[in-house]
Amino acid sequence: MSLAELESLAYKLCNLSQLRQLHARLLINLSLHRHTQCQWVSLLISQCTRLRAPPSYTRIIFHSTPRPNIHVFTSMFKYYSNSNFNLGGVDQVASLYRQMQQRSDLTIGTFVYPVLIKSAASAGIQFHAHVLKLGLASDHYVRNAIMAFYAKYGPVEHARYLFAEMHDSTLADWNNMIFGYWKWGNKDDACKLFDMMPERNVVTWTSMVTGYARTKDLKNARRYFDQIPQKNVVSWNAMLSAYAQNGCPEDALRLFDDMMNSGDQPNETTWAIVISSCSSCGDCSLADSLVQKLNQKQIHLSYFSKTALLDMYAKRGSLQTARQIFDELGAYRNTITWNAMISAYTRVGDLASARELFDRMPQKDVVSWNSMVSGYAQNGQSALALDLFKDMINAADGLKPDEVTMVSVISACGHLGALDIGNWVISIVRKHHIRLSVSGYNSLIFLYSKCGSMEDAKMTFQEMKTRDVVSYNTLIAGFAAHGHGMEAVKLLLKMKGEFIEPDRVTYIGILSACSHAGLLEEGWKVFESIKAPDVDHYACVVDLLGRAGKLDEAKEIIDSMLKEPHAGVYGSLLNASRIHKRIDLGEFAASKLFELEPHNSGNYILLSNIYSSAGRWDDVVRVRESMRRIGVKKATGWSWVEYKGKMHKFIVGDRSHEQSEDIYRLLAELGRKMRNAGYMADKTCVLRDVEEEEKEEMVGTHSEKLAVCFALLVTDAEAVIRVVKNLRVCWDCHTAIKMISKLEGRKIILRDNNRFHCFSDGVCSCGDYW
DNA sequence: CTAGGGTTAG
Numbered sequence: 001m002s003l004a005e006l007e008s009l010a011y012k013l014c015n016l017s018q019l020r021q022l023h024a025r026l027l028i029n030l031s032l033h034r035h036t037q038c039q040w041v042s043l044l045i046s047q048c049t050r051l052r053a054p055p056s057y058t059r060i061i062f063h064s065t066p067r068p069n070i071h072v073f074t075s076m077f078k079y080y081s082n083s084n085f086n087l088g089g090v091d092q093v094a095s096l097y098r099q100m101q102q103r104s105d106l107t108i109g110t111f112v113y114p115v116l117i118k119s120a121a122s123a124g125i126q127f128h129a130h131v132l133k134l135g136l137a138s139d140h141y142v143r144n145a146i147m148a149f150y151a152k153y154g155p156v157e158h159a160r161y162l163f164a165e166m167h168d169s170t171l172a173d174w175n176n177m178i179f180g181y182w183k184w185g186n187k188d189d190a191c192k193l194f195d196m197m198p199e200r201n202v203v204t205w206t207s208m209v210t211g212y213a214r215t216k217d218l219k220n221a222r223r224y225f226d227q228i229p230q231k232n233v234v235s236w237n238a239m240l241s242a243y244a245q246n247g248c249p250e251d252a253l254r255l256f257d258d259m260m261n262s263g264d265q266p267n268e269t270t271w272a273i274v275i276s277s278c279s280s281c282g283d284c285s286l287a288d289s290l291v292q293k294l295n296q297k298q299i300h301l302s303y304f305s306k307t308a309l310l311d312m313y314a315k316r317g318s319l320q321t322a323r324q325i326f327d328e329l330g331a332y333r334n335t336i337t338w339n340a341m342i343s344a345y346t347r348v349g350d351l352a353s354a355r356e357l358f359d360r361m362p363q364k365d366v367v368s369w370n371s372m373v374s375g376y377a378q379n380g381q382s383a384l385a386l387d388l389f390k391d392m393i394n395a396a397d398g399l400k401p402d403e404v405t406m407v408s409v410i411s412a413c414g415h416l417g418a419l420d421i422g423n424w425v426i427s428i429v430r431k432h433h434i435r436l437s438v439s440g441y442n443s444l445i446f447l448y449s450k451c452g453s454m455e456d457a458k459m460t461f462q463e464m465k466t467r468d469v470v471s472y473n474t475l476i477a478g479f480a481a482h483g484h485g486m487e488a489v490k491l492l493l494k495m496k497g498e499f500i501e502p503d504r505v506t507y508i509g510i511l512s513a514c515s516h517a518g519l520l521e522e523g524w525k526v527f528e529s530i531k532a533p534d535v536d537h538y539a540c541v542v543d544l545l546g547r548a549g550k551l552d553e554a555k556e557i558i559d560s561m562l563k564e565p566h567a568g569v570y571g572s573l574l575n576a577s578r579i580h581k582r583i584d585l586g587e588f589a590a591s592k593l594f595e596l597e598p599h600n601s602g603n604y605i606l607l608s609n610i611y612s613s614a615g616r617w618d619d620v621v622r623v624r625e626s627m628r629r630i631g632v633k634k635a636t637g638w639s640w641v642e643y644k645g646k647m648h649k650f651i652v653g654d655r656s657h658e659q660s661e662d663i664y665r666l667l668a669e670l671g672r673k674m675r676n677a678g679y680m681a682d683k684t685c686v687l688r689d690v691e692e693e694e695k696e697e698m699v700g701t702h703s704e705k706l707a708v709c710f711a712l713l714v715t716d717a718e719a720v721i722r723v724v725k726n727l728r729v730c731w732d733c734h735t736a737i738k739m740i741s742k743l744e745g746r747k748i749i750l751r752d753n754n755r756f757h758c759f760s761d762g763v764c765s766c767g768d769y770w
Numbered sequence: 771c772t773a774g775g776g777t778t779a780g
Contacts, residue, residue: 144771170772201774202774233775269775269777272777273775305777340779342778372779408779439780
């Protein structure tokens with residue numbers, strides 16, 4: 001076979017296995033002259049670039065010639081500079097470059113340098129200096145490549161100098177500069193250059209479209225797009241992705257229809273954008289019709305768009321189909337494919353499958369780690385998220401966490417109430433100079449609010465230059481948990497002043513802030529101002545009225561609801577009935593709740609507490625028996641205290657903590673003191689015929705007491721301790737801790753799921769609704 | 771040997 005024959009054959013290849021067959025034929029031909037062999041190999045490598053073969057396979061081809069010549073090296077550099085295999089690319093290009101330098105028999109002609117410079121971006125090799133030293137900078141192509149390099153990878157100022165020195169700048173150079181200015185956020189210079197240009201082509205216009213899309217200015221992006229005289233696939237794709245990446249997938253799909261009518265044929269890139277737009281629309285029928293269209297047209301998607309397809313199926317919950325695509329991709333899988341599959345699993349909460357893939361994947365990038373860390377964080381596994389984060393920064397591959405990592409980790413700390421660990425995480429943010437965006441700041445507000453540092457939360461909020469509705473909602477929820485009702489209401493006014501539209505979450509925050517702070521009037525006014533209140537808002541307003549003692553009004557609200565009330569609504573009524581000892585309404589709410597969620601132990605406990613506070617012990621026993629009959633188990637409660645960066649966990653009856661002996665001694669001593677002070681420890685003692693463990697089940701576990709005792713032991717220098725719990729603070733513990741605060745003269749801050757209880761001198765100052 | 775568009779994570 002001649003080179004010409006091979007060439008025509010190579011360009012007809014359309015997938016990897018055909019390439020493989022061709023390569024096999026080449027390998028059989030051992031009698032080839034080295035020069036010819038190199039020609040063949042470099043041809044195959046350029047086909048790898050075209051077909052986007054995985055790096056592992058391309059390297060096999062590269063190594064199949066014992067002494068590659070300069071053309072083989074050049075095609076290899078081109079492969080790296082055109083591929084998206086960023087991972088490992090840095091080292092690969094650098095080692096390829098070193099290999100090439102060590103070969104004294106190679107003459108590196110100037111034609112190699114533009115390619116080298118392009119691929120050097122990821123390798124971080126200082127080519128400019130090198131090229132100057134070699135005296136190659138006067139070469140037209142070399143100089144232009146360097147300029148394009150600086151435009152693309154910065155500093156863009158260097159590109160500007162080179163551009164200014166040029167006397168023979170071509171349209172391509174102008175386009176490179178425009179691209180560079182946009183890329184580095186220099187909108188004004190980009191526009192100035194655009195207006196000054198002697199001539200423009202479709203590339204120039206397309207750069208303007210993507211430039212405006214980067215600044216989220218879709219209006220101008222579209223304005224320039226509409227002015228493009230002769231659109232091509234790339235310009236359509238640019239506008240499509242402008243819509244897709246700025247949260248307007250519907251517009252992208254509309255534009256795609258226009259494109260189909262225009263006669264321009266979509267390509268791989270188009271399919272990738274369109275498929276991902278379909279998946280972010282969440283419109284299954286749309287996705288189905290797209291798949292149908294692809295099948296009709298007999299379009300064979302590349303691995304690149306198949307990843308988008310995989311993600312589309314995953315997002316609509318068809319995990320099996322997604323996995324099938326993943327399995328079929330086989331050798332074509334890259335890091336992004338793995339990442340997409342991992343997040344498909346974490347999205348449905350299948351952390352085990354996600355972790356299995358994560359451990360198995362050949363190469364991880366920062367997105368892989370982020371997917372797994374956030375997977376744990378979003379499925380309530382904050383501690384595991386933190387552990388994995390520690391693995392990440394200790395890992396040998398030297399991956400730096402980025403803002404996405406930090407958002408997940410900071411909010412995991414928030415969920416744990418772990419301020420010490422949170423501060424350590426913040427120190428890592430500073431160490432790596434990670435710039436925080438709005439969501440980064442939002443996670444900080446969340447962390448501080450959850451840990452009771454409202455001053456820091458407020459300060460973080462004030463530091464922000466731009467805030468979104470989540471920033472407000474997070475801070476409002478923080479104030480709500482602390483019983484700072486007025487501050488929350490003030491924030492509602494402030495956000496309206498900043499033209500940020502409150503959403504349903506905002507109103508939930510405001511209403512619960514009002515009810516925790518007893519701001520009946522303000523809360524009611526807010527409720528009436530909600531245009532379309534949903535069931536959650538009703539639950540809040542029932543809570544608001546209920547806590548204020550207006551139970552009959554609360555019941556009327558429930559009766560007037562257009563939609564069917566959910567458990568939260570009746571839960572609020574039940575809780576209010578317990579506070580105000582309204583057995584009739586409590587029984588009513590409980591009966592509804594037993595229908596809606598028969599296995600939620602909390603409802604039984606609340607009802608039995610209502611009976612016990614009225615001394616109706618027969619009814620307490622009756623509720624307990626019905627619990628046993630239905631098989632409802634009270635969830636094992638645990639409390640934890642963060643101390644010196646470590647979480648100390650306590651469960652009733654579990655003495656595995658190393659300071660258990662001291663803790664139980666202190667507990668006994670406090671019990672004695674409390675009895676001497678005339679406080680009847682707890683009412684479970686009335687249930688004489690009940691086993692100890694069952695008493696715990698009935699009235700709530702007392703792990704908080706253990707946690708508080710531990711905290712009292714270790715934090716003697718501090719006035720404030722934090723106890724975090726994943727269950728509601730029960731009445732008994734609340735009373736006990738009030739006593740502790742008085743007897744010990746300590747201020748104690750106790751946090752349960754969503755609010756803070758601040759105890760000092762025998763009273764609970766915020767949210768004291770017991 | 772020239773420039774513009776793409777899939778995954780919060």
